[in-house]
Amino acid sequence: MCTTGISPALRTILHGSLFKRLEGPSQTGTTGGTGRARHYDGVLSLATPALGLSRQDAADRLVAFGLNEIQREHPAPVWWLLLGQFNSPVIWLLMGACAVSVALGEAADAVAIAAIVGLNGIIGFLQEHRAERAIQALRSMTAPRARVVREGETMTVGAASVVPGDVLRLEAGDIVAADARLLEANVLACNEASLTGESLPAEKSVEPIASDAALADRIDTVFMGTFVVRGTGLAEVVATGMRTELGAIAHLLATTEKAATPLQQRLDGVGRTLLVICLGIVALVAAAGWWHGRPGLEVLLSAVSLAVASVPEGLPAMVTIALAIGVQRMAARHVLIRRLASVETLGCATVICTDKTGTLTTGMMAVRELWGPNHERLLVAAASCCDAELSSDERAGIGDPTEVAILLAAAERGIRRGDIERRHPRVLVHPFETNRRRMSIARADGFIYVKGAFDTLLPLCAAGTGGVPEAHAQMAAHGLRVLAVAIGPGLDEQRLEMLGLLGIADPPRTEAIDAVAAARTAGVTTVMITGDHAVTARAVARELGILGPGEDPAMRVHARATPEDKLTIVRAWKGRGAVVAMTGDGVNDAPALREAHIGIAMGRTGTEVTREASDMILTDDNFAGIVSAIREGRGIFDNIRKSLVYLLAGNAAELFLMLAAAMAGWPAPLLPLHLLWINIVTDGLPALALVMDPADDDVLARPPRDPGEPMLGPVEWRTIVVTGALEAAVCLGVFITALQSRPIVEARNLAFAVLVLSELCRAFAARSVTRTFWEVGAFSNVRLLGVVGISVLVQLGIHHIPATQVFFEIGALSAADMARTVLPALVPVTILELRKLARRARGGRLSVA
DSSP: OOOOEEOHHHHHHHTTOOOOOOOOBOTTOOOGGGTSOOOBOSOOOOOOTTTOBOHHHHHHHHHHHOOSSOOOOOOOOHHHHHHHTTOOHHHHHHHHHHHHHHHTTOHHHHHHHHHHHHHHHHHHHHHTTHHHHHHHHHHHHSOSEEEEEETTEEEEEEGGGOOTTOEEEEETTOBOOSEEEEEEEEEEEEEOHHHHOOSSOEEOOSSOOOTTSOGGGOTTEEOTTOEEEEEEEEEEEEEOGGGSHHHHHHHHHHHOOOOOOHHHHHHHHHHHHHHHHHHHHHHHHHHHHHHTTOOHHHHHHHHHHHHHHTSOTTHHHHHHHHHHHHHHHHHTTTEEESSTTHHHHHHTOOEEEEEIIIIIBOSSOEEEEEESSOHHHHHHHHHTTOOOEEOTTSSOEESOHHHHHHHHHHHTTTOOHHHHHHHSOEEEEEEEETTTTEEEEEETTSEEEEEEOHHHHGGGEEESOTTHHHHHHHHHHTTOEEEEEEEEESSSSOSEEEEEEEEEEOOBOHHHHHHHHHHHHTTOEEEEEOSSOHHHHHHHHHHHTSSOTTOOHHHHEEOSOOHHHHHHHHHHHHHTTOOEEEEEOSGGGHHHHHHSSEEEEESSSOOHHHHHHOSEEETTOOTHHHHHHHHHHHHHHHHHHHHHHHHHHHHHHHHHHHHHHHHHTOOOSSOHHHHHHIIIIIIHHHHHHHTTOOOOTTGGGSOOOOTTOOSSOHHHHHHHHHHHHHHHHHHHHHHHHHHTTSOHHHHHHHHHHHHHHHHHHHHHHTTOSSSOHHHHOTTSOHHHHHHHHHHHHHHHHHHHOHHHHHHHTOOOOOHHHHHHHHHHHHHHHHHHHHHHHHHHHHTOOOOOO
């Protein structure tokens, strides 16, 4: 009933010859999947398939070639990875602030800052081990056991002990233990989707293929980690362990470095700027103090305290909380974040490189088109020529994916294979064979049902052939796999009638079409990378909207892509300055996922390798979740930016206030303890509440941010300076006025209260760059209302509690003093809000308030 394909080498062996010396796996062989030849040298193939290797020869080869395992690459030393977590300007500033806090006796501040630095270091250190976990996941894909022929016996051995030259026995359900060339193939087909990206099982043959053929075209070879979906075969192992195609991917994955996220790069830029500002301030205040003849220790403490005040201690906590909130919001949309910084990174993505099979498509073959005069008759005949079985719910099946698709389409019309088998049992079966390219089943009703490639059926048909070539060409142009179906009397494939054609493909997800359109509106380019044929890939790309009219397919669609190709494509886009997100589900996607700025894995269909190499996971495998994540990421960046501007504007107010007093020779309006209190309590808490604002409604209508755009541009720095100068001027005016008639302690008391209340009130103006706080919604951020209210009460409390009065060297505020502090404190926020209205009336650009 079935035909066996036998290689020329095996025919020679069967006639009594021994294997000649062949060339086996080279230590320096190149990956066949890249289109270059893989060279094999140094292996003696001494056995016939009937005898296999001897036990001694297998043991010798195991010593020579090593275990058939995915080996660990040489990792960086643990201490080096740990030190690398502290190589950041912001961390340097915080460590300096911690040291100064210790010098000033502020133990609580020092502990808090040290805890922030230590926590950030631990989190980063743990993330560095993700590549190792990904390689461990690769090992789980290899077969734990394998059937080999040794000394004439078929035995089961551990897959790790398989060696080059071993003869593997393969049958449906087996995981292939190593890369091996086929010696015998009986209707053999392997699922190689995770390795090649091909959506259909690869039909295998013993016919030799050119050594420079692409990985997906090497039908004479089976590969480690793939599995047999049907048929049986014998194959001689030609590569084991790290010399296999799977090993080559493991090497790529282990040696690929994860790029710093745009957020990390931007924050590093802010940190370097603040470092320069701190050094400049220390120098200016020290020079002014010495110029006015103040004691050296007093000058030094004032300068260093002011430098510490310029460091936003709440910055790391604010960024972490902003990202954590984004993680929670994305989880509700079936997006699992594995790397916090990735939340914001996706918000500035300019390119999404995505796998096709299982990501943009359902990952399950389906009948997309029917052609013929009678569709019901066509489906009955097609279902009569299938071996697959549907599940009880008729939503999936077991067997060849193409046959499962046919049975699902038939079941939708009430046609079930089980009914056909009962009414018309099989009489004769000709299984699908590569050389015949068709399958036929003769049944008890006196007819033979045939399905296969249309060019093999057409010569056998005596009727129904009109228009078939034209219909086939049209369906093939749409990227469909076309099957012809025919019926004839008797038991032989003669005098057939062509019933029609079935167009089968992996259909696009409906929601993916909308998501691609939304990404295009947001200015994000979608690039499809797949192992499928170019015609199929471009047809799917057009249907999804990835490839629009007049657009160059070479930029948007990459077919027949190998793991190294995917890596090259991602690096090319990064080289153009793009922020790249890469999605995928197969092991062949893992190196590119790690190379991209953000790697996105599929949660349901994705391999463990892919998930371990990723930064985020779509738990429902829905491409549409990426667009939701982009929206959230853009909102997070906006929140971090406005919170940072709010923080630094407060720091600028303190600096201008203290610097102006020092340059003029006046007493310091605030003590070092006052500055630390303002930074940690009254600045930090409102900034944390600001990062919880929801994303603006128009966030996806904007183009992506320029990857080179700094976190704080000229507009933001100008806003910081203007706002800080305004607050400092108001506070300094109150201080100088009070100093005319009051002791310096009372003048500082008023200045301290004015600056604190002014910064708390300004938090409401910082919520939007275009709208006033009442337009945004005064009660839309309840956390901010609560934080400001509590902070005001705490500030008033420390002015009236005896213990805190002594600690902060301040006094109580009378009713008149309350008026002298509250009214000036409202001046900056009032001016900033009126400034928004004035600029909007003029149509000018607004900056962060």
